[in-house]
Structures are given as structure tokens and as C-alpha cells.
Amino acid sequence: MSYVFIALTVLLTVYGQVVLKWQVDLNPGATIENLNPRALLSLLLNPWVVSAFAAAFGASLFWMAAIGRMPLSKAYPFTALSFPLVAVISVWAFREGMDWHKIAGTALVIAGVIVLSRSGIH
Template sequence: MNLSYFYLAGTIGFTVLGQMILKWQVSENAHLLVKPFSIRALAGFILSPWVMFAFASAFAASLCWMMAISRMPISKAYPFMAINFPLVAVAAVLFFKEQMDFARVAGTVLIMIGVLVLSRSTV
């Protein structure tokens, strides 16, 4: 297997992980993000272990991304980032009980078809 795809998978995995953790933490601490809010409480939230882990996940995604685009053209690698859309959508349904209507499902399917078409490019 080409290592560039391994790094793309890492980018996607760490991105989705970070987004899910941030959503979870924001949901649990929404009171810190609405008016009136205190800078001290907000700083405490940002520096909490789970939020810092989400930031570390985003940083790991960036490192994987750099490794991926060092091994393949960015024009070929970047469409794979669209895989984040269905993964985040499915995770949101599973973990946060968000709703998926026909338009979201259809749009997500179209995105995945686009990724498939672009991944077949030989350029």
C-alpha cells in the first residue's frame, strides 16, 4: 500500500476524532460559550484535557497531511478530505442523535461520488 494513502487516512481519522471531541465538549459546556461569559471560564474550557486532546488531534491531522502531500500531488490528495463529511455526519447521528434527512444523505453521496471520480485521475 502506498504510504500516502496511509497518511491521508490518518489526516481524516484525526480530523474526525477532533471534531467529535470538540462537539461533545461544547455540548457539555455550552454555558461557557454564550453571553455573558468570562474569559477565565473560557480559558479553563480551552485548556481542559479533552479540548486540548482535540487540538492535539487536529495537530496530528496536520502532520499526517504534510506527510501525505509530500508524497502525492495536492490536487489528488485534497479531494479525499471530503471523506470527512460522511464520517462526521454518521458519527453525529450515532453519538449526538443528530438527524439525517434525504437532502443530507443525497449530498453526502454526491460528495463521495466526486471523491471516487477524482481519485481515479491519472494526472
């Protein structure tokens, strides 16, 4: 069950990041950098953004359930799987580039998770 909680943590985290990127791209005046208070408030009250915040909260709850059943040093590396998932979704959803640096980095992250998941910690 620990791995299900970890998977839900990762998936909710990825959901939140992708939704926030999508909504910020639709509302460029709402970022802290280009601060337009009205646009920022509108963004913060946007149901999609609220759902991203709720996903982050849900991810935290599932994370607490996971680390209550598994050593932190064994569970934590799996959170890195959000990086390759976000990278792949970003290429598809936001037309971001995927060059060999990103491919190599993503492969290294995945390899690191595999190596760490095979550690002798039980």
C-alpha cells in the first residue's frame, strides 16, 4: 500500500504543476513578476488553480500515509519521478522542447530512482 500512496503523491504533484503552468500561461498578468493584483486575485480564485492547491494538499496527505509505512530514505527518491512525468507532459501539453540534455537528465533521474529503490533498507 505504501507504493500506492507514493504513486498518488507523485500524480497529484504532477497534476498541480501542470495545471498551474497552464493557468499562468493563460493569465500572464497574474504572476508575481508581472504583478497585477486584480489578475493575481482572479488567478488564485480560479477553480483550476484551487484544484491544483487541493492536489498539493492531497499529495501531502498521501505522503504522510506513505512515510508512516516506509522509511523516508526509501520513499523519498520516488518523488523524483515527478520530474520525468512533468517533462514528458510539458512536451505534449505546452510544446516545450526535449533535447538530448533533458533526455539524459530524465534518464539519470529514473536510473537514480531505480538504484535507490533497490537499497537494502526495509
